[in-house]
Amino acid sequence: MSDQRTFDRRAFGTLAGSLAGALAATAVAGPALAQTQGSGGAATGPSRATAAGGQPFADLIQDHRQISQMLQKMATLTDSQERQRDVKQLKTLLTAHAVAEENALYPALQTIADSEEEAQEAYEEHALMKVHLFEVEMAAMTGEDWEGKVKQLTRTITEHVEEEESEIFPRMQKQLEASQLQMIEQQVQMNKQMVG
Numbered sequence: 001m002s003d004q005r006t007f008d009r010r011a012f013g014t015l016a017g018s019l020a021g022a023l024a025a026t027a028v029a030g031p032a033l034a035q036t037q038g039s040g041g042a043a044t045g046p047s048r049a050t051a052a053g054g055q056p057f058a059d060l061i062q063d064h065r066q067i068s069q070m071l072q073k074m075a076t077l078t079d080s081q082e083r084q085r086d087v088k089q090l091k092t093l094l095t096a097h098a099v100a101e102e103n104a105l106y107p108a109l110q111t112i113a114d115s116e117e118e119a120q121e122a123y124e125e126h127a128l129m130k131v132h133l134f135e136v137e138m139a140a141m142t143g144e145d146w147e148g149k150v151k152q153l154t155r156t157i158t159e160h161v162e163e164e165e166s167e168i169f170p171r172m173q174k175q176l177e178a179s180q181l182q183m184i185e186q187q188v189q190m191n192k193q194m195v196g
């Protein structure tokens with residue numbers, strides 16, 4: 001049992017090596033990315049990514065709130081141009097957020113004991129979210145069932161976010177070491193910048 005709960009560091013190391021690549025190496029030298037989230041002088045070593053506010057989760061939770069607000073506003077829109085403009089904004093934010101989680105967070109989740117299935121489900125939920133986002137995009141252009149499609153996307157996202165915030169994030173926060181969380185945070189930021 002204790003070894004079931006033990007984090008497979010070798011697997012994480014391999015994974016992180018392939019994902020982080022040069023970024024992990026530059027972390028030691030104090031890259032600009034390490035200073036996001038106000039870690040400031042903490043860029044001198046991975047082991048110092050301690051209780052700086054639940055990195056990388058605080059950043060992702062902030063995205064969740066912003067996405068939720070955008071969806072609430074979208075539900076009230078009646079003008080086609082405004083709908084299309086807001087869908088575009090939402091798509092940019094959602095894509096950056098999803099890519100960051102898919103490339104940086106979920107691979108690490110997959111290496112934690114008993115979490116492989118959870119990681120696979122998260123990928124599947126993102127896939128469904130993209131389908132529903134596409135339907136909202138179409139509805140913005142055609143005007144057909146806008147409210148229904150926004151509602152559907154909102155439900156999909158809300159359920160997924162609830163799972164992340166109540167189960168996935170706390171589990172990762174608990175089982176990963178501070179240095180690993182700091183590396184994930186750097187990868188999250190890097191992936192977001194690639195998209196945004």
Ligand SMILES: [Fe+2]
Pocket residue numbers: 098101122126160164
């Ligand atoms: Fe997610």
Ligand SMILES: [Fe+2]
Pocket residue numbers: 060064097101161164
């Ligand atoms: Fe998320």
